[in-house]
Amino acid sequence: xxxxxxxxxxxxxxxxxxxxxxxxxxxxxxxxxxxxxxxxxxxxxxxxxxxxxxxxxxxxxxxxxxxxxxxxxxxxxxxxxxxxxxxxxxxxxxxxxxxxxx
Numbered sequence: 199x200x201x202x203x204x205x206x207x208x209x210x211x212x213x214x215x216x217x218x219x220x221x222x223x224x225x226x227x228x229x230x231x232x233x234x235x236x237x238x239x240x241x242x243x244x245x246x247x248x249x250x251x252x253x254x255x256x257x258x259x260x261x262x263x264x265x266x267x268x269x270x271x272x273x274x275x276x277x278x279x280x281x282x283x284x285x286x287x288x289x290x291x292x293x294x295x296x297x298x299x300x
Contacts, residue, residue: 202252209245213238229287229294236284243277246270 216238223231250269253262 199252199255202248202255205248206245206252209241209248213241213245216241226298227294229290233284233287233291236280236287239280240277240284243273243275243280246273246276249273 216234220231220234220238223234225231246269250266250273253266253269
């Protein structure tokens with residue numbers, strides 16, 4: 199049960215970390231900004247999954263199971279979509295740095 203609490207807190211920390219990296223990245227590196235936004239989306243999806251699993255473990259009601267299943271399904275969708283986007287953007291990072299002289 200504590201593992202889900204740890205995963206929830208860790209995913210929020212990573213979400214805020216990647217959002218700060220996104221906002222602090224210069225406007226000259228738009229691909230890098232998009233990659234950090236996608237990585238923040240992965241962390242947000244993991245938060246939804248961990249939160250849904252935590253609620254299932256703590257509470258024993260049908261409504262909680264339904265709402266948690268929606269959270270988990272949405273979290274899976276968000277994580278997979280943003281993971282694929284981050285993987286796509288990652289291949290252009292070196293090229294972007296070369297072009298902009300960083």
